[in-house]
Amino acid sequence: MKRMQSSSSNTRTTGKQSSYKQVLVFLCMVLVLKVSAQDAAFAYQMVQQGNYRAAVEDYQKLISVDAKGHKLYHNLAASYLKLARPDSAILYAVKALRWSPNEETTKTILAEAREMAGIVHVELPQSNLMKSFWYIINSLQSRVWFWISVFLLLIAVLLLKFAQRPSHVRIKSSYILALIATGFILLLFTWVRHQHDYNTDEFIVMKPTKAFRSADENSDSIKTLKSGEKVTKSDQIGPWIKTILDDGTPVWLRQNDLIQIKL
Known part of the structure; x- marks a missing residue:
């Protein structure tokens, strides 16, 4: 009986310790998010005031806690450009364009930084059709294209099952085929955008x-x-x-x- 009570007591103690650890981890996450939000707001304020050096320091603090995204990299690139550091401006402008390849303001920052660094960048000519193709693919991130394609394919499967049952409502097979074709095309978009986003070369x-x-x-x-x-x-x-x-x-x-x- 004593052994059972001791075992039960140890189990409760372990459970309490686990709960304390979970609460501690949660509080740490909340604190990090709060500090990150404050740093982001302060960095943006510094950019608005023209204090680009302080803005860079705060944006780098955000990156040190694994913050990322187009707006962060875009503002960091703009700040480095104002500080006449074109190499860092180019780095973060390119990283920002990984998130939002169609963002024209970021492209302008990249072009100005390259000009400041004395780099001549020549892009391969593309037809209007190819430009439209890439614009559409780059309008959404790969995970968004993926979930849209999964949704369309799921709808197509449900319609196929529904069409096999006796019903007064007839579903044209052409609609189902169109959904399936669109779903697979969007899967192709997912793969192409994923290759762009996660290119490590x-x-x-x-x-x-x-x-x-x-x-x-x-x-x-x-x-x-x-x-x-x-x-x-x-x-x-x-x-x-x-x-x-x-x-x-x-x-x-x-x-x-x-x-x-x-x-």
């Missing part, structure tokens, strides 16, 4: 960096990349990243000189 050069012929500092240096240039990884060996220059020349860069672009 793009980097920003954060200081003038030598491009080497091979993954060795003793090899020949082909050219020096400007701070703020964007490169795409094609291969990696240890701390060395391989990329292809605009003229088709393969070069190797030190990863420590780059910052990865990610959501």
